[in-house]
Amino acid sequence: MKKIAVIGSGAGGLITSSKLAKDLYKEIKNGEVSITIFDKRTDQEFQPGYLEVAFRGTDPSKIRRPIDKLISPGVQVVHKNIEKVDLAERYVKTEGDGGEKVDFDYIVISTGASPDNDQIDGLKEANMDFHTSANKSSLIYNQVSKIKSGRIVVGIGGVPYKCPPSPNESAFMLDEYFRKAGIRDKVEITYVTPFTRIYSAETINEVIAPMYESRNIESITVFNTDTVDSKKKEITSIEGETLKYDYLYLTPPHKTAGFLKESEIVDEDGWVKVDKKDMHITTYDNGFAIGDTTNIPISKAGVEAHLEGIVVANNITGDINGTGRAYKFTGRTQCSMETGFHKATFVVGTYDRPVEKIQPSTMNYMEKKVMEKIYWSSLHGHYEWLFKHHFKEDYFEHQEPIAH
Ligand SMILES: Cc1cc2nc3c(=O)[nH]c(=O)nc-3n(C[C@H](O)[C@H](O)[C@H](O)COP(=O)(O)OP(=O)(O)OC[C@H]3O[C@@H](n4cnc5c(N)ncnc54)[C@H](O)[C@@H]3O)c2cc1C
Structure with a gap:
């Protein structure tokens, strides 16, 4: 049995666990693979919607969903935070006095960043x-x-x-x-x-x-x-x-999750040190980190967390089914910037291409609104066909497996 632990059920953790559950469906059914996601939160919020709440008066409940509705079939949830990760011994410990040690073969840390x-x-x-x-x-x-x-x-x-x-x-x-x-x-x-x-x-x-x-x-x-x-x-x-x-x-x-500060996998500010292409934790091959919690030199944003999660899920699946780690993150960023009065621009770039000059338009604003509509379903992986079409060669790099 290969045990996969995902720490944090935000934008990155959810898409990673959904993609893994979809691609390893047979292995999960046969009891060869388990996926467990840890987070004490019982709901999630669409964070870009905080602007609408703060400056347009949107009701907070409109941008919130219970976690149980966001977890894909095949993924187990533990509503507890993690207070310790030991990559050498391959276990995490849940918070509190009665905290339990849980073993893993693969770990994905996606604990975000907070003000x-x-x-x-x-x-x-x-x-x-x-x-x-x-x-x-x-x-x-x-x-x-x-x-x-x-x-x-x-x-x-x-x-x-x-x-x-x-x-x-x-x-x-x-x-x-x-x-x-x-x-x-x-x-x-x-x-x-x-x-x-x-x-x-x-x-x-x-x-x-x-x-x-x-x-x-x-x-x-x-x-x-x-x-x-x-x-x-x-x-x-x-x-x-x-x-x-x-x-x-x-x-x-912003700061990193408290428990990471104590671990040896972070830089001096507490951000997890990863390979910026395959997101593996630089000192451990069996561990990955994605999203806001990493130290990679790009913006902390949901699109990045999502695309990194897809890369990591593909590579873990490749490890398990023997095809290897063939996927790399391109560094693609895409943050919308609303400029008011139904117009928006986007901050778009990759590791290889500098940020583009994009004028604000109503079309961009509509694209942002479409993303709001499909956000919750996208965490289940339902819109990968659309993202693949939209991001084209930036969706991921797929090449010969990386030797590990
Ligand atoms: C105002 C605002 C506007 C934004 N606009 C955009 C935008 O237009 N486009 C865009 O792409 N992004 C945008 N973002 C950023 C985006 O929401 C985040 O970058 C994204 O949510 C990061 O995903 P993540 O999985 O890394 O972290 P998160 O989604 O924050 O999830 C982290 C999870 O980890 C959990 N966690 C923390 N510590 C522990 C622990 N010890 N054990 C277990 N679980 C733990 C937390 O409870 C949380 O659920 C915006 C954010 C804000 C605040």
Whole structure:
């Protein structure tokens, strides 16, 4: 019996387990393979929807689904978090005093990344973020819908964080909201970023910088948030600049899952060190990590987690059925950036191709909306035919098996 453990039932963990369950259906039925997914969460949220909740008032329940509806047949679920992973001895331990040791032959770590307001002095007391949960995002809308005037500061509080365009989107969505409310002239929107441009990739910056200008969104670049004073309502940068705010919706720097920090498979910041092509943990052949929890130098986003999960599932299946590890991740990124008023652009690139220059359009916005509609089904692997068609040669590289 080959035991596969998947840690984390988010975007990456779910597609990996679904794909494995589909491709190893016979082996599971014959008792030769088992797949177990570990996560104490009993529901999942469509995280890109946090923006809609925070800035358009979407009901949080609309972007949430029970985990049991998202797990594919053949996959067992353990609603417990993992507190220790030992790759050499091939076991994980579930959280708590009665925590159990569970053996595995293959492990896929997909524990994501989460906002860490504590990294910046004073941020927790002052900030409301839209990267933590749907419920927390809805607190922003409660506040936004009461604003009559004042200065809102949004932007990048620190790196890394998930979905690189999301802080820019918050500025565009607030601009749309207050224009529609007829009080845009009374509300200042200021965007801060540690980068030298409004968007770090030059091609996308060329697209959105003029839009910031025409929408009257102030931008402050090379602003590395150092401290926030919630009493004085001031935010100060390492560079020595101090800004007054009335409302603060910064994207905090993100952290890795706590238990990983103790393990030897992570870099100094806690991100799992992987081969950027086949996603195997660099020091262990039988372990893989995908999605936001890895240290690979691309954006932390769902599309990447999904495509990496497909590669890893194909390679584990190849190992088990003897065809080898023949699949590689291309580094394909695709993050939508809504620019307001039913338009969006996309941040698209690969390991080999720099980020493209894509103008905002209604078609892009519609594509984003289609993705929202098919998201939950896509976690079962129902839309791989569409993704294969859409991503073409970026879907994955398939070549001679990699010797392991
Ligand atoms: C505002 C916002 C907008 C976004 N927009 C986009 C977008 O337009 N396009 C895009 O591609 N992506 C977008 N994303 C990013 C996307 O949602 C994430 O990158 C994606 O969910 C990453 O998948 P993952 O599996 O790595 O992590 P997650 O989906 O976060 O799942 C991680 C899971 O691991 C579990 N876990 C953590 N610790 C443990 C443990 N110790 N034991 C067991 N389980 C554990 C967690 O409970 C969680 O369920 C956006 C995110 C946000 C917040």
